[in-house]
Amino acid sequence: MSRSTQVARLDLAGIIVGIRRMAPLCLFVVVFGLAFGVAALSRGLSGLEAMLMSALVFAGASQFAALELWGPEIPLLPLIATTFAINARHLLMGAAIQPWLAHLPPAQRYASVVVMSDSNWAMAAADYQKGKTNVGMLVGGGIALWVTWLFGTLLGVLFGSGIEEPQRFGLDVIMGCFLLAMLVGGRRDLSILLPWAAAALAALAAMTWLPDHAHVIVGAVAGGLVGVLLPARKGEKP
Structure with a gap:
């Protein structure tokens, strides 16, 4: 990037x-x-x-x-x-x-x-x-x-x-x-799928067990955290 x-x-x-x-x-x-x-x-x-x-x-x-x-x-x-x-x-x-x-x-x-x-x-x-x-x-x-x-x-x-x-x-x-x-x-980096997968799974879990619309926050936070924790690719700024 x-x-x-x-x-x-x-x-x-x-x-x-x-x-x-x-x-x-x-x-x-x-x-x-x-x-x-x-x-x-x-x-x-x-x-x-x-x-x-x-x-x-x-x-x-x-x-x-x-x-x-x-x-x-x-x-x-x-x-x-x-x-x-x-x-x-x-x-x-x-x-x-x-x-x-x-x-x-x-x-x-x-x-x-x-x-x-x-x-x-x-x-x-x-x-x-x-x-x-x-x-x-x-x-x-x-x-x-x-x-x-x-x-x-x-x-x-x-x-x-x-x-x-x-x-x-x-x-x-x-x-x-x-x-x-x-x-x-x-x-072109498949690692981009990890935050999306984390957000989707967390949102689905929240939809099942948490109050209405809580999945928006839960999914966003989960995906954001995974994105932050991913190591930077070579040549990228962290």
């Missing part, structure tokens, strides 16, 4: 490139947003509330999970715990690219992670592994995803019908497959 020693930068040209690279995946994000808009209305949220949730939360899995707990009386603590469990992976995702962002001005650094999601993080992490210095993929990709997520939610709110169960069409695995392809596509 070779990483550039040049200081990372963020500029408009890089952001535009990030938007263009993320554009094909955004088509699927619209479908998920549409499904969320429809589901939100069916759970009693107004169109404005659904749009505000998508704009401010910007986390599809957490938003759908929140709808499952939504009702006349909202269980606040379970809602907070569930949201944290689902999004805890962002702690490790942020830590993985922290060295890349560390030299950016604080305003740019924190603004970059505000729009971080699975897909643009995966592309950005791949760029980081290749030694690229422009952080525009993370920001531009995040902006593209956020805008299309809002657009999809708006479609669901306006038309009140759509694909309420994307898993019936296999659309729920598109993001996961994309993430996996981005992370392992450029690697």
